[in-house]
Amino acid sequence: MEEKVILEASHVAKTFFSSKGDTDAIEDVSIQVRENEFLVLLGPGQCGKTTFLNILAGLVKPTSGSLKLDGREIAGRDQRIAMVFQKTGLYEWKTAMENAELGLKYRKVPKAKRREIAQKYLDLVGLHGFENAYPHALSGGMKQRVGIARAYTANPEILLMDEPFGALDAQTRYAMEEEILRIWETEKRTVIFVTNNIEEAVTLGDRVIQFTERPARVKRVYDLKDLTRPRSHVSEEFLRIRQEIAANEELMLE
Numbered sequence: 001m002e003e004k005v006i007l008e009a010s011h012v013a014k015t016f017f018s019s020k021g022d023t024d025a026i027e028d029v030s031i032q033v034r035e036n037e038f039l040v041l042l043g044p045g046q047c048g049k050t051t052f053l054n055i056l057a058g059l060v061k062p063t064s065g066s067l068k069l070d071g072r073e074i075a076g077r078d079q080r081i082a083m084v085f086q087k088t089g090l091y092e093w094k095t096a097m098e099n100a101e102l103g104l105k106y107r108k109v110p111k112a113k114r115r116e117i118a119q120k121y122l123d124l125v126g127l128h129g130f131e132n133a134y135p136h137a138l139s140g141g142m143k144q145r146v147g148i149a150r151a152y153t154a155n156p157e158i159l160l161m162d163e164p165f166g167a168l169d170a171q172t173r174y175a176m177e178e179e180i181l182r183i184w185e186t187e188k189r190t191v192i193f194v195t196n197n198i199e200e201a202v203t204l205g206d207r208v209i210q211f212t213e214r215p216a217r218v219k220r221v222y223d224l225k226d227l228t229r230p231r232s233h234v235s236e237e238f239l240r241i242r243q244e245i246a247a248n249e250e251l252m253l254e
């Protein structure tokens with residue numbers, strides 16, 4: 001059975017206009033995102049990935065093109081879409097719990113209820129016992145966990161993740177890749193995850209959409225659904241796909 005398309009971007013383009021010259025960030029990107037899939041957007045640095053994600057989040061207005069969520073056109077921010085940033089954007093003067101429940105507070109959810117929901121997701125991301133910790137007392141990986149809990153707490157249909165592990169050391173990054181898969185398997189949502197790291201893309205994605213250099217276009221789509229999880233970084237299949245994607249990326253950079 002064909003899976004349901006939850007989000008569709010059609011012919012999205014973005015040019016930043018400025019007195020110093022215009023920058024074409026995205027040329028013409030059309031993608032379909034399937035419900036509950038883990039979709040990775042992979043592309044070289046500065047190719048326009050963040051811009052594209054910001055457009056999906058309603059934070060940047062496309063120059064042209066359109067977005068449909070659940071079959072209906074959307075423009076601007078939508079509560080059904082939540083974002084996890086590379087820089088976590090946590091409030092330093094708020095505890096892990098207060099950060100996690102913030103979205104619900106804005107929505108005027110009563111305190112007891114929002115505590116209950118935030119607690120559920122702090123538990124899910126492995127932060128039980130750290131509810132009262134302030135961000136400065138948390139490691140980089142733990143801060144990202146709070147960011148993920150905060151996004152889940154808002155109960156979105158779609159989670160956008162912009163290189164969330166890009167600033168972490170390699171070991172923590174591997175651990176967080178396993179963690180995000182565990183969290184996603186436990187409570188499935190549609191995830192759109194941006195990275196410039198091929199290994200990370202192949203580790204995580206049901207599908208990987210490879211972008212060209214700026215201005216971004218879709219170069220190729222890899223369907224990895226049949227690559228069994230958990231994925232061994234040294235299996236023949238994993239290495240073959242990694243190599244294939246890398247070769248394609250090099251071709252683009254020549």
Ligand SMILES: Nc1ncnc2c1ncn2[C@@H]1O[C@H](COP(=O)(O)OP(=O)(O)OP(=O)(O)O)[C@@H](O)[C@H]1O
Pocket residue numbers: 016018023024025043044045046047048049050051052196214
């Ligand atoms: N607000 C803006 N005004 C002008 N130019 C911008 C703006 N935001 C992004 N750009 C330009 O658009 C291009 C794409 O940037 P973007 O951050 O989307 O790339 P990226 O693929 O996410 O990069 P990275 O992998 O380094 O995070 C860059 O050349 C950037 O300088």
